[in-house]
Amino acid sequence: IAGITQAPTSQILAAGRRMTLRCTQDMRHNAMYWYRQDLGLGLRLIHYSNTAGTTGKGEVPDGYSVSRANTDDFPLTLASAVPSQTSVYFCASSVAAGGRNEQFFGPGTRLTVL
Amino acid sequence: GQNIDQPTEMTATEGAIVQINCTYQTSGFNGLFWYQQHAGEAPTFLSYNVLDGLEEKGRFSSFLSRSKGYSYLLLKELQMKDSASYLCAATDSNYQLIWGAGTKLIIKP
Numbered sequence: 001i002a003g004i005t006q007a008p009t010s011q012i013l014a015a016g017r018r019m020t021l022r023c024t025q026d027m028r029h030n031a032m033y034w035y036r037q038d039l040g041l042g043l044r045l046i047h048y049s050n051t052a053g054t055t056g057k058g059e060v061p062d063g064y065s066v067s068r069a070n071t072d073d074f075p076l077t078l079a080s081a082v083p084s085q086t087s088v089y090f091c092a093s094s095v096a097a098g099g100r101n102e103q104f105f106g107p108g109t110r111l112t113v114l
Numbered sequence: 115g116q117n118i119d120q121p122t123e124m125t126a127t128e129g130a131i132v133q134i135n136c137t138y139q140t141s142g143f144n145g146l147f148w149y150q151q152h153a154g155e156a157p158t159f160l161s162y163n164v165l166d167g168l169e170e171k172g173r174f175s176s177f178l179s180r181s182k183g184y185s186y187l188l189l190k191e192l193q194m195k196d197s198a199s200y201l202c203a204a205t206d207s208n209y210q211l212i213w214g215a216g217t218k219l220i221i222k223p
Contacts, residue, residue, distance in 0.1 A: 041215055042203075042212075042214050043213040045211070099145070100164065103159070108156055
């Protein structure tokens with residue numbers, strides 16, 4: 001693994017189903033983030049984690065949950081998917097939260113909820 | 115409220131110079147980032163400004179005025195590969211990034 005990876009690359013999901021998007025980084029970064037990107041809108045923060053064992057809510061957390069059991073992994077779960085959750089989801093990480101710590105992004109997961 | 119404004123789309127000619135503007139309004143301010151995003155790909159870091167002034171990095175430069183809540187990204191000697199979206203993001207008092215919708219830059223030969 002080099003950098004930050006996400007799985008799956010894309011997924012079509014029936015409404016009401018549960019789905020977990022996976023994110024793994026091998027850079028030993030403390031902070032990790034989940035964003036969604038929709039056409040015409042900026043990246044919107046869903047949840048974040050400043051360090052392993054802690055998580056926080058971003059701008060649009062409803063319908064999503066996260067966990068951070070270790071440094072490397074930060075899965076995002078949709079408990080019961082709805083069509084409005086159709087989006088491109090990006091996972092990102094940074095050495096630490098804040099300051100000039102640039103965020104490194106995974107390749108994204110394109111999710112369609114029907 | 116928190117807000118980032120940048121033009122939706124710009125067009126420029128190969129070899130020319132283009133300036134992409136960004137105005138921001140955040141609760142607290144801890145720096146401003148510019149990212150590049152090619153279609154279908156992830157954003158990648160271009161620059162970071164926290165003090166007023168110009169930061170130059172090769173063909174790309176970024177400027178910040180904290181008193182005006184204003185930044186710009188300057189791209190010189192444009193190449194076709196510079197066709198992409200350019201995202202402005204300001205760091206708020208909680209150190210979270212507030213993102214603009216991005217400026218799609220189209221380069222014509």
